[in-house]
Amino acid sequence: MDINATTRPPGRPREFEIEEALDKAIVVFSERGYHAASISELKDAMGLAAGSLYKAFKDKKAIFLASFDRYKQVRNAVLDEELAGGENGRDKVSRMLRFYAEASHGENGRRGCLVVGTAIELAVYDAEAAERVDRSMARSEALFETLIREGHADGSIPTTTDPAATARLLLSVTQGLRVLGKTGPSRERALSVVDTAMRLLD
Amino acid sequence: MDINATTRPPGRPREFEIEEALDKAIVVFSERGYHAASISELKDAMGLAAGSLYKAFKDKKAIFLASFDRYKQVRNAVLDEELAGGENGRDKVSRMLRFYAEASHGENGRRGCLVVGTAIELAVYDAEAAERVDRSMARSEALFETLIREGHADGSIPTTTDPAATARLLLSVTQGLRVLGKTGPSRERALSVVDTAMRLLD
DNA sequence: TTAATTTGGAAACGGTCGTTCCCCAATAGA
DNA sequence: TCTATTGGGGAACGACCGTTTCCAAATTAA
Known part of the structure; x- marks a missing residue:
């Protein structure tokens, strides 16, 4: 009986964690953008040889899309946790705005947002990138709307909003x-x- | 006596208008971004051979910065004209916001803004690009502030703003x-x- | 005319890009 | 133990990148 639920597949096992490697790639893609980030930079940052990189991912775009998905997963989780501590709708909107503001200054600010970067650099010419950007934007917009309605219900945001x-x-x-x-x-x-x-919610 | 104020310099005269060529380059840089826009694409769009391009501009970055400056000059002129028709401070703020909104949908929206693209793709690594982005942002922010103060003075915007x-x-x-x-x-x-x-100005 | 200068344009250059290939190591299954 | 399969890693590949070179053409100044 294997200790894991799934049995190990045949062949040599991978010696690195995909998600750890993607976390490194996220930094490179965020700072440099898709086109300026070379495979050479990516493999150095991820600590892999080019051959290994291409065994784990089909091509450069696949590395990018996997990084994007990982980025969204992590950021969404952090945001959800932050919102869970909110007292009411209004407080949650404020927390969500502050979440973005905190990411928009200093080193993190200069590093930049992968969603915005993808929208600017890739969305116009790449359908898969565009779909991810659209989904991300739609999620944020819908979340804001939900929180405002929550504020309507709990009285923290006037219904004139x-x-x-x-x-x-x-x-x-x-x-x-x-x-x-x-x-x-x-x-x-x-x-x-x-x-x-936040004055808009008065 | 030359019909122009300045006499023509020695050598073969340039057969194209720099500004017309830059207008074509602006489209390419806006749609593709700096890194994805190749010299090959640029020369085709601008209707020039590579050699001619490099006689008019030092290198790719010089083409880009000249395009950026031309873009800002044209856009600023259009915006200033739009604002000149405003009745009061509040109306001018509204006109300025609509100016950006009109540029942010459909084909023009997908083409994108050269300032935003430069901020995302170039500002972190290139000092000359960063300085231009900073100046552009500062100008817009100062203009908004001036218009709001104008609204305070003419009574169209409450002084609580x-x-x-x-x-x-x-x-x-x-x-x-x-x-x-x-x-x-x-x-x-x-x-x-x-x-x-605009509700913020109520 | 002639010399000096500049542009137009095509061809060529070195460098780097993304990608593939190849050989060896590590594992599962028979 | 043998075979099949997959990963690690470095070397090699063709393509395209930004740039330069070169020569003919067009202009000014002498």
Whole structure:
């Protein structure tokens, strides 16, 4: 009986963790963008030989898409955890905005957002990239809308606030923060945008 | 006496207009981004041989920076003209937001903004690009702030609206619109963001 | 005319890109 | 123990990249 639920497949076992390697690739792709990130840079960062890289992934685009998916999975998990601590709808919207603002200054800000980078560099010419960007944007927009409706229900956000329209605006603000973050503004400037945006929920 | 104020320099005269060529380059750089735009694509779009291109510009980056400067010059002129027709501070803010929203849907939206593209793809690694992005962002932010103060003075915007903080938020909204525009939303969705943002000035 | 200068354009260059190949190591199953 | 299968890693490959070179053409100045 194997200790794992699945039996090990034939052939030599992989000596590295795919997800650990992807975490390194995410950094390279985020900082450099898709086209400027060379296989040479990627293999160095991931600690792999070119041959091994191409046994784990079909081609450069596959490495990128796997990195994107990993990035989204990790970021979504962190955001969900952050939102779980929210008191009411309004507090959760504020937490979500701050989540983006915190990622949009200093070193992380300069590193940049893989979703925004993909939208700018890849979405127009690559259908698979575009679909992922669309899904990511739609998820964020829908989440904002849900939180606003939650605020309507618990009384923390006035019902005069239009959920769909406000969600679209807040999505626009978060994506904009990520762009501004590339030029490395201070934490205070990023957070002041959040404070001002929250006025929309008064 | 020459009909022009300046006499013609020695050597064979250039057979194309630099600015016309740059207008073609702007399209290529906007759609493809800096790294994905090859010299081959650029020379085809600009209608020049590689040799001629390199006599007019030092290298690829020089073509890009000249395109960026031309882009900013043209866009700033169009925006200034649009703002000149505004009735008061509030109307001018609305016009400026609509100016970005109109550029952020359909074909133009998918083509993208050269400032946002440069921020994402180049600003982190290239000082000259970063300086241009910074200047562009600072100009927009300062313009928003000026218009809000104008609204304070003419009574179209309540003085409870903080000029600096609101200007930062509106800058974030416009940059976000440009990102969202890459996935080609409808005109209505882009303009609804403007309507909602204008609520901040109530 | 002639010399100097600059552009137009095609061909060529070295370098790097993404990718594949090949050989050896490590594992499962028979 | 033998075979099949897969991964590790480095060397090699063709393609395309940005750039330079070269020569003919067009212009100014002498």
